[in-house]
Amino acid sequence: MKYLDEYRDGTIARGLAAEIARRVTRPWVLMEICGGQTHTLMRFGIDEMLPPGIEMVHGPGCPVCVTSLETIDKAIEIASRPGVTLVSYGDMLRVPGSRTDLFHVRANGGDVRIVYSPTEALKIARANPLRQVVFFAVGFETTAPANAMAVWLAKREGLANFSMLASHVLVPPAMSALLGSPRNRVQGFIGPGHVCTVMGYHEYEQLIRKFRVPIVVGGFEPVDLLEAILMLVTQLEQGRAEVENQYVRSVSYAGNLPAQKILAEVFEVCDRKWRGIGGIPESGLNIRAEYAEFDADRIFHTEKLSAEESPDCISAEVLQGLKKPVDCTAFGVRCTPENPLGAPMVSSEGACAAYYRYRRHAVAGSGSR
Amino acid sequence: MCLAIPGKVLTSENRGGVRVGRVQFGGITRETCLDFVPEAQVGDYVIVHVGFAISRVDAEEAKKSFELLESMGLLQEELGPETEIS
Numbered sequence: 001m002k003y004l005d006e007y008r009d010g011t012i013a014r015g016l017a018a019e020i021a022r023r024v025t026r027p028w029v030l031m032e033i034c035g036g037q038t039h040t041l042m043r044f045g046i047d048e049m050l051p052p053g054i055e056m057v058h059g060p061g062c063p064v065c066v067t068s069l070e071t072i073d074k075a076i077e078i079a080s081r082p083g084v085t086l087v088s089y090g091d092m093l094r095v096p097g098s099r100t101d102l103f104h105v106r107a108n109g110g111d112v113r114i115v116y117s118p119t120e121a122l123k124i125a126r127a128n129p130l131r132q133v134v135f136f137a138v139g140f141e142t143t144a145p146a147n148a149m150a151v152w153l154a155k156r157e158g159l160a161n162f163s164m165l166a167s168h169v170l171v172p173p174a175m176s177a178l179l180g181s182p183r184n185r186v187q188g189f190i191g192p193g194h195v196c197t198v199m200g201y202h203e204y205e206q207l208i209r210k211f212r213v214p215i216v217v218g219g220f221e222p223v224d225l226l227e228a229i230l231m232l233v234t235q236l237e238q239g240r241a242e243v244e245n246q247y248v249r250s251v252s253y254a255g256n257l258p259a260q261k262i263l264a265e266v267f268e269v270c271d272r273k274w275r276g277i278g279g280i281p282e283s284g285l286n287i288r289a290e291y292a293e294f295d296a297d298r299i300f301h302t303e304k305l306s307a308e309e310s311p312d313c314i315s316a317e318v319l320q321g322l323k324k325p326v327d328c329t330a331f332g333v334r335c336t337p338e339n340p341l342g343a344p345m346v347s348s349e350g351a352c353a354a355y356y357r358y359r360r361h362a363v364a365g366s367g368s369r
Numbered sequence: 370m371c372l373a374i375p376g377k378v379l380t381s382e383n384r385g386g387v388r389v390g391r392v393q394f395g396g397i398t399r400e401t402c403l404d405f406v407p408e409a410q411v412g413d414y415v416i417v418h419v420g421f422a423i424s425r426v427d428a429e430e431a432k433k434s435f436e437l438l439e440s441m442g443l444l445q446e447e448l449g450p451e452t453e454i455s
């Protein structure tokens with residue numbers, strides 16, 4: 001890819017880091033929202049290139065991590081029924097529910113399959129007309145339009161054996177919840193570049209008016225993130241709080257209108273419980289009544305299961321940027337990607353998994369103090 | 370699963386009212402829904418997420434952004450190696 005090399009260039013990265021160091025006069029706490037950005041930060045050691053005063057904390061932007069335990073348990077319950085084929089994105093299979101995970105349901109004879117695109121879920125439903133194919137659909141605003149399209153296509157072709165267990169989450173309400181918390185430490189945000197590719201960035205102006213915190217929409221390459229950090233630091237040092245767009249090669253102010261249109265057609269905003277964080281008003285997307293026949297939540301009635309998190313897991317604090325994964329006593333010991341205790345250890349975009357992969361050395365040093 | 374990757378549009382066709390194309394990512398190609406990027410033509414770069422293109426990567430904007438970054442690189446030369454953060 002033609003442009004990628006320039007965005008990974010080491011000289012430019014060091015130049016940006018030096019410029020950040022030159023502009024910083026006091027400490028700042030910055031949060032990247034998106035798990036993909038967390039992954040890049042850890043992989044390229046960007047947090048370690050920054051001057052000591054700049055602390056990066058990691059946000060809740062990993063859909064695998066924030067899907068509520070109750071919803072995971074519900075997916076597990078549905079997948080265990082005869083005649084049901086449950087399909088989802090790969091990482092969802094390993095997310096621990098309160099008693100088991102989807103992987104074990106499959107090992108015990110359940111028909112659980114991995115898809116890489118919602119269109120594959122439709123293909124499976126077409127090929128298996130005698131089975132109920134339930135697509136366990138999670139994701140932020142980036143993924144939701146593709147998932148919405150699957151429901152729209154299913155309705156258009158009358159695919160009666162297809163339904164969706166929807167657990168979509170929205171970024172701006174989560175940022176609002178973090179900023180509104182009395183424990184908040186975050187002074188500036190790197191906005192989620194692919195969420196904004198779909199939604200644009202006008203929604204963030206409201207957040208800035210309310211909380212006076214700078215937000216720079218950022219990309220995913222090392223140089224993107226360093227540039228976004230530089231833009232944030234510049235705003236903070238100048239006492240400005242504005243929304244700026246670093247990721248101009250993909251993000252426009254208005255976002256992707258065809259994607260927003262299908263979103264609004266199929267989904268509506270709802271309150272949503274986030275794993276580790278709790279209920280956030282108007283922070284999710286559910287299937288509209290017009291598409292009720294494709295809503296697994298309405299088709300399958302499940303007992304209300306009492307769901308409990310592992311007592312060792314501090315993912316609630318990790319997801320709110322209050323603690324680092326290395327602060328967790330289970331990190332790398334009782335909790336590893338092979339045997340995750342909490343959701344942030346599952347997906348490569350989860351903060352705990354990213355630390356495990358690239359910062360395990362930190363356990364012996366800072367984390368165990 | 371939230372990653373989105375840039376790729377080059379190789380083909381484009383209308384299949385039952387949905388625009389579908391083959392998109393090349395390095396050595397592999399994948400069938401991709403192009404419905405959300407009506408402006409993207411064969412030969413353009415798009416950013417793809419879960420099998421759906423969500424934006425066309427604007428070559429002009431990419432160049433502008435790159436020039437800015439390049440000027441930052443030059444800035445670093447002026448500052449000299451001792452200001453490097455290891």
Ligand code: SF4
Nearest residue numbers: 313314328335342352
């Ligand atoms: S390391 Fe494991 S147990 Fe600790 S917070 Fe992360 S996911 Fe939870």
